[in-house]
Amino acid sequence: MMLVSNRPGAWRWVCLMMVAVFFLSTGCIGTGKGRSGPLPALVPVTPGEKAYPAFGDDLNFEGLEEALLQSLAYYSRLPETRTFAVGDDRYSLSVMVRSVVVLLNAIQEEPTPEALSRFIRENYRVYRSTGRDGKGDVLFTGYYEAELTGHTEQTEQYRYPVLTRPDDLVTIDISRFPGVKSTGKRHLIGRVTESGAVVPYYTRNESENGSALLDRTEILAWVDDPVDLFFLEIQGSGVITMENGEELRVHYQTKNGHPYRSIGRYLIQQGLLEREAVSMQTIRQWLDENPERRQEVFNYNPSMVFFKEEAKGPLGCYSVPVTPNRSIATDKRQFPACGIAFITTEKPGETTGDEVLSWESFGRFVVNQDTGGAIKGPGRVDLFTGHGPSAELTAGHMKQPGSLYFLVLKPSAR
Template identity: 45%
Template sequence: MRSKYIETAGLALTFAVHTWYRVFLGLLLVCAACSPKPPDTIPHALVKIQPDQFPDFTDDMSYASLEAAIDQTLDYLSRLDSSTPFCFGPDVFTASHMSKSVRAFRDLIKQGLSADEIRKAIETSFLVYKSVGRDGHGSVLFTGYYEPTLKGSMQRSQGCPYPVYGKPDDLISISLGLFDPRYAGEHIIGRYVDQTIVPYYSREDIDCKKRLREKGCELLWVSDRVDLFFLHIQGSGRVLLEDGTVLFVNYHCNNGRPYRSIGKLLIDEGRISREEMSMQRIRAYMRDHPDEIERVFNHDEKYIFFRLVDNGSTGAIGVPLTPGRSVASDLSIFPKAALAFVQTKKPLVGEDDTIQSWETFGRFVLNQDTGGAIRGPGRIDLFWGSSQYAEIAAGHMKHQGTLYF
């Protein structure tokens, strides 16, 4: 009986291996047929600049928050092999070099120097790189994100009917680089159905057709569907339970579907003008037109799955984000955890929480996160935190600026 069982299991395993091989081979053939030939040379996102091209490095915040963000970067770097490479345009530095450089900068700002003195120290001791931006001339679009607070419950109820889902058991992520080095870093996300891989459920499938209802992957439930949608956009948040307990949820993974902006949809349809577009304006439109919620939200097929964490927002490099100091970028072209300097605009808000004007500012930041809509050398998302000001700034920020590493 034992030998027969082993033989049968071996046949089943062989069948499964060959089945998966055929699936992956098919996927690779599709990718090879549909993907254009990679270009011989790829323009670098960062270019080294000379001291006479440096910004003035005036920082509008306290260095205490900068030190906190630097410590998080150092924690990340300490967990890597010392030879791990980091690319700054055509130049490559090791994790060990990165750590020494960031420590040296932290020691510098502890000396109580003026902005001019810091600039001179950077000129003599650091290399500076500038993003080529969206246009090849350094123009970067800055947006913001924040950590929202939602009302919720650990049990589904009439007051909290909308689930926040964790990662479903049937979600599969396939690394194509394992099968062809040309696709290193590329993944396909889907489900295994009838010996093939199919796309994972869309937002409409999950929220309207309830495809996950009986799978037991609900983490908790929240009271407001619009708030839940924007939790997906922000990627993390706080959930206030009935007894006053605060839980933190953070991005875990997604369904592999493409991100499509509902803001652009509403502009294209003439529902909201481009000039008045903001997160707050979208919220107001959805509350005034509840019959359009499903149609508009389903336009964005991408769906986020969360996990419960002990603290607040955690970035893509696995460290807590620092309000005003952490940024999200395209980590495929910009160095993870690196020190950067940004110049753009921030809102000045009155006592009635309305924006009075926009003010140009400069600030040192750390590249600690990424986002589905943050792609290319001309996009940066600044993390503002969880305050009322953070929500206002994140919801309205859409300004050009410059980025230096």
């Protein structure tokens, strides 16, 4: 079954992409059957299996077209020889492009859940993440575009700097050095000392939360709340409303190379918050109520993020804008870049103030367009929720179980 739209706009996109696909390779599938070793991040599931989902979309496809087009924009920049690992299988660029184009065309018809499920069964191979336990259990969290208040100059009120990459920070691609054994890391971040030695870059504590780096970096803005600034680093992007009313968008540029450590975990370890009660909102409340210990908690996380100004909305790790409620961040070593995904998890139901009183199950198509320092392995997904109070509420509380699937077009549908 193929769904075809009568909308002229949809046809323009399909025609353009079909021309692009024509010049790409046919996309043979390589399979890893007969493999041995650890379980792959994705395994095939077929209709009739208990793990095979009933495909529906709780947002009625809103925002999905935009997200899919961003994936096509990413694919258009890649060489024709690029391939993508999906579990034990490998697909060509042309197959990934065609997978997006066919789904993009299909959703123009706004199919019913039944028609959509039938369309997916007939046209797509479905892979399920093996999750945290090897059985498909995935933990879903959320992230959002932070909102801050800033000033172009340092004042008594605006004292906390948003910094760009320091001029003494160096990134070393160790894969270019012969004889260096891989440790799982390709790049090292550090600085060069006066004696010529390369050493790790300053930690958060060593740089005094960035204030010791002011002569080595550009200051994008001064903000009025150190907690807001800390959470901006965790989210990776934000909008700073300046004193003249203009908005300054900032986005992750690089980091100091030290591993991210969760301050929520630190507060639990210190007996300052109960594990069940930890959320972004409760962490923020504790920091606001205990300013004398704020820096101690901040310093538990040695990682620091440096930013750049960005004209458009927040960008994912593949340099395409992420779409609210449609873009996910995963471990980029485990899952195909900008691939089509489907998730089942929970979203806030009844809320009051900063609290979520109940959670509702949902299924939704998303696109794999970002990554994150705390998003490791096949059992973690971060959902981009956008910006504003609702986005912050969802992202701050979301710690829900669920399942993650990836879709690739079948050979018969290409």
